[in-house]
Amino acid sequence: MDWRSQVYRPALVVQPERVKKNFNRMQEKALSSGVVFRPHFKTHQSAFVGEWFKSRGLEHITVSSVRMALYFASHGWKDITIAFPVNLREIEDIRDLSKRVQLNLLLLSGEAAEELNSRLDRKVGIWIKVDVGYGRTGIPWNEEDRIADLARTVDALPNLEFRGLLTHAGQTYHMHDREERAALFTQITEGLNRLRNHVLASGPKSCLLSVGDTPGTTAVPDFKGVDEVRPGNFVYFDAQQWHLGSCEEEDIAAAVACPVVAVHPQRSEIVVYGGAVHLSAQAEPHPRHAGVSMYGYAAACTPDGWDRIDPDSYIRSVSQEHGVARVSSELLERVKVGDLLCVIPVHSCLAVDLLDTAITTDSQLFSLDFS
């Protein structure tokens, strides 16, 4: 059956072969580097997709919320890191999780460590969130003593088991040079190793290093110098990663299939059911048209997925449910009201989170709703 006949509303369409190839490539790099491979499941958020990876031997996963941890725990995953500073208001769910899986949490203050410890009765793994220059959150990595103090505090608390230092170098999302990203990866690895020595000198017997981010992990040939990698986006990629050079066009494994609801030939535009609540409102500068923002590329949907990207066909604006695509004359001629248009989103993680239904190109429907 043609997958397109089963899409009525905006839905994620996934090319399984591309996903598996992306996964295998990253897994092999991790295994050959001798590090723990703990991919971030926030990108696909799907037990169905997770099974593909489980069958490849994957055991360790990362998620971005307690809710996502509960969902994957109920689908048989046994070792889960919530890569987000611990939300103490969800302590009941955290207690529940700590009894069911090997749970690993992030901390960045002694107060939160004490509070968390006092509310638990099972041991959880603890990573200290370190800020290596992204500036979102974490203890700045130049505050070596503060980090070592917290490591010692964690190490001494009975319900917390100190794991090491965890970081997300999100600044790579603004670095369009792959070599530059690789150099940053090396620089961060070296800095973290010095920091580890400082921590170990203060007491703890072990201190692992965990790093993330798809633009960085795709730029380096191996992961020497760290103990664990947590990329997420690499399973699907998207327009942003393609612009960054983290992937080839042929690696992009997910798009949003959107029903066409209006065609405006005079404007060379197509209006789709697919707006900010499906694609997200995250924009990217258009790589060829200065001053133009884009919310994804538009391409015809095909039985196998979607056509090649033509940069002249893109979503120029989104409102709540509407997406307005400016398209090439060739695409304009091919598409009519009632058809589907495939949108390669700017940021696949956000689109996946917003959508509730997905379908593979071999017509397997699966849910994206884990709430």
Added chain:
Amino acid sequence: MDWRSQVYRPALVVQPERVKKNFNRMQEKALSSGVVFRPHFKTHQSAFVGEWFKSRGLEHITVSSVRMALYFASHGWKDITIAFPVNLREIEDIRDLSKRVQLNLLLLSGEAAEELNSRLDRKVGIWIKVDVGYGRTGIPWNEEDRIADLARTVDALPNLEFRGLLTHAGQTYHMHDREERAALFTQITEGLNRLRNHVLASGPKSCLLSVGDTPGTTAVPDFKGVDEVRPGNFVYFDAQQWHLGSCEEEDIAAAVACPVVAVHPQRSEIVVYGGAVHLSAQAEPHPRHAGVSMYGYAAACTPDGWDRIDPDSYIRSVSQEHGVARVSSELLERVKVGDLLCVIPVHSCLAVDLLDTAITTDSQLFSLDFS
């Protein structure tokens, strides 16, 4: 009970008295103008909130998707306009709805009209979507003959009942002068009336006029010259509407309560659990700091709602689950990890769509999930 003790994850917090006051004000203006009041329910998306309006005599509503229409139909609403160009791929649900409620749909082409007519066996009301300069979708209002032709086509089809011309002047979202918006409202009303005369001269016996948009409907003293108004955002308002002068600060009736997960005193920043998948990635230029984007205002949560807006406390960036608030020294001192921070979102409609749980300040929990 203090509503704050019941929030564990990002949740919408609603001040019912403000919502009711906002509703009553707009309803009275509609009634005294003698027009049909058909508010857009996409803003609150909630049967619970809808009941407040039902008790005030409301009978006609607008929604933005077939799914939302199904949801409100199952909650007793009997006259529903889907203010989005008809999505022919959802024809089965549309057929179902046409048997249960007075359903009104939008069209902008004869081909879609013929196709829709052939798939229905009950009459639905049809509005022609007219573009009055916003440039999103609709037949441009200067194409008078095309509009009259479509009206005649619709009028002749047995399962379609021509209602009139419907428009959304979304360009008001870029007009910060209230007087200018009021003048545009008048100009559009006059133009639509000329267009109506042209349509009536071509055959149809009746042609109503329906207009929308909160920035426009809040700017005018009455709705003379049209037959129906469909504002939506006015029930909650948000930072964007406040910047536009569509409301006073005291009219803003909804915020997003976000757990605090990190405090960075040296950066004067607070990190909350509340990111692009809760607040949306829609940014606004900060009204006081040139070149700075903001994703909402940050304020302390109080038993009655939230503190007054201090423009120096705002969300400066969002990623998937993280929001980073730059805050005043006063707010910084008051907030610690484990507390809640209230975020007045840039665009409440998007935040509501993304969140799944809401709570009133008198601690009534309600769902935002209608899928």
